[in-house]
Amino acid sequence: MTRTTPQRPVDIEQVIPELSGYRGVGTRLHPRPGVPGPEQSSVGGPLLWPAGEPWPHCAEPHKRRFGERISEVRLTRKLLAAGPTEEEYELLRSFRRGRHAPWLTDTDPIPLLAVAQLYARDVPGLTLPGEADLLQIFWCPFNAHGADRNVGVHLYSRKASDVTEVLADQPEPEVVGRAEYVPEPCVLHPEEVTEHQWGDLLPYSIRALLDDWEDWEDEDAVSYQFDLSIPPGWKVGGFAPWPSTGPQDVVCECGQPMELLVTVDSREWDRGTRSWVPLEDRAVADTQVNTPTRIVVGRGGRLMIFVCSVDRAHPHRVVLQ
Ligand SMILES: [Zn+2]
Ligand SMILES: [Zn+2]
Structure with missing residues (x-):
């Protein structure tokens, strides 16, 4: 629509x-919520990321042990949308912010979270450098970057036709600073x-x-x-x-x-x-x-x-x- x-x-x-x-x-x-694929423009969908290219990481020094488990953020949304049973409510009540990744030091690289990808063919006015026709937006989901202590935004521009094999298993951080930094899959x-x-x-x-x-x-x-x-x-x-x-x-x-x-x-x-x-x-x-x-x-x-x-x-x- x-x-x-x-x-x-x-x-x-x-x-x-x-x-x-x-x-x-x-x-x-x-x-709008949907099930986008890597060939589509999306928020929170899988990216057209080459299988042979390392997934981007954040290695800037900041705390990354404490926050919310991304798996619990997703499960909470799913259960609340469906209407949880008593048992599921119990489970949801057990989810809390915490030191969920105690093994991480403040400089251990953590995978960035894919936020959005925009194909120039879908988005009038999207200007990209050189021959690029696809913009991929990531962030490190902690309020720890730059003078303003924002999420750490990373941009990648590429030519979609250069990607011959899409990375099947796309990494993400286990812990996020705020649940609100985890995008729901949306089509555009x-x-x-x-x-x-x-x-x-x-x-x-x-x-x-x-x-x-x-x-x-x-x-x-x-x-x-x-x-x-x-x-x-x-x-x-x-x-x-x-x-x-x-x-x-x-x-x-x-x-x-x-x-x-x-x-x-x-x-x-x-x-x-x-x-x-x-x-x-x-x-x-x-x-x-x-x-x-x-x-x-x-x-x-x-x-x-x-x-x-x-x-x-x-x-x-x-x-x-
Ligand atoms: Zn400049
Ligand atoms: Zn970071």
């Missing part, structure tokens, strides 16, 4: 024509949508016009930020929202600006962004269908992966909002 973002409740360019200069396009990925339904620049990054003259137009008294009124600017949910490309820190310059170590490659979102929509619920999901919008991947980043926000606009060999950057 495709996913269709409804028309915006207001055509804001009719109201403020100057906004046409701040229009952009992003691709909503619309992940990519859809290009029109966006407009984050309000705080618009010129003052346009912000003043928007200010006059917004109905600040009525909380149900159409809002530029929530309804007309940037859609919620997993996304490729488009504009970056800055709700928690305000706009930041994301600059590569080479001095060039970075661009938003992928957004990982904790929710596909919430109360404030309901106008973006796809037509196909309207009837079930109030169920758990808005958390298909089960991934939660930060305090329920977005994790944005930025790449250098000039040279993709330069290190990417991760920003939480």
Whole structure:
């Protein structure tokens, strides 16, 4: 089934024509639970990873003994979805965070967790370096990386046709820092949508016009930020929202600006962004269908992966909002 973002409740360019200069396009990925294969774009699915290539690891120094067993995270979700028996409830109550991998030192390499893979053929606007047509995203599922103490995100770009044999038994860490870093297998339904620049990054003259137009008294009124600017949910490309820190310059170590490659979102929509619920999901919008991947980043926000606009060999950057 495709996913269709409804028309915006207001055509804001009719109201403020100057906004046409701040229009952009992003691709909503619309992940939904499914059984993806390695030949498909997915979140939490098996990767098209070559049998002869080592699976990537994290060897950065940080604690990796303590957390949740990934097997218990998966079993908990499965049993809760099916409705557990008394016995199964007992079992679930016995699962807890703990020192589940006491044999690991702080620098022992642990396999990265596969998060997503995106084929360029499925995802309009996905730009990849050279001849690559497949992006593979991993993370080390501990809040221990970089100055911001995030998950450790690793990106791999490759040409799918180079992979002759797919690695059958794909590794994963036994213990994760947070259950919410374990993705549920989802298939994707990519859809290009029109966006407009984050309000705080618009010129003052346009912000003043928007200010006059917004109905600040009525909380149900159409809002530029929530309804007309940037859609919620997993996304490729488009504009970056800055709700928690305000706009930041994301600059590569080479001095060039970075661009938003992928957004990982904790929710596909919430109360404030309901106008973006796809037509196909309207009837079930109030169920758990808005958390298909089960991934939660930060305090329920977005994790944005930025790449250098000039040279993709330069290190990417991760920003939480
Ligand atoms: Zn790590
Ligand atoms: Zn750079």
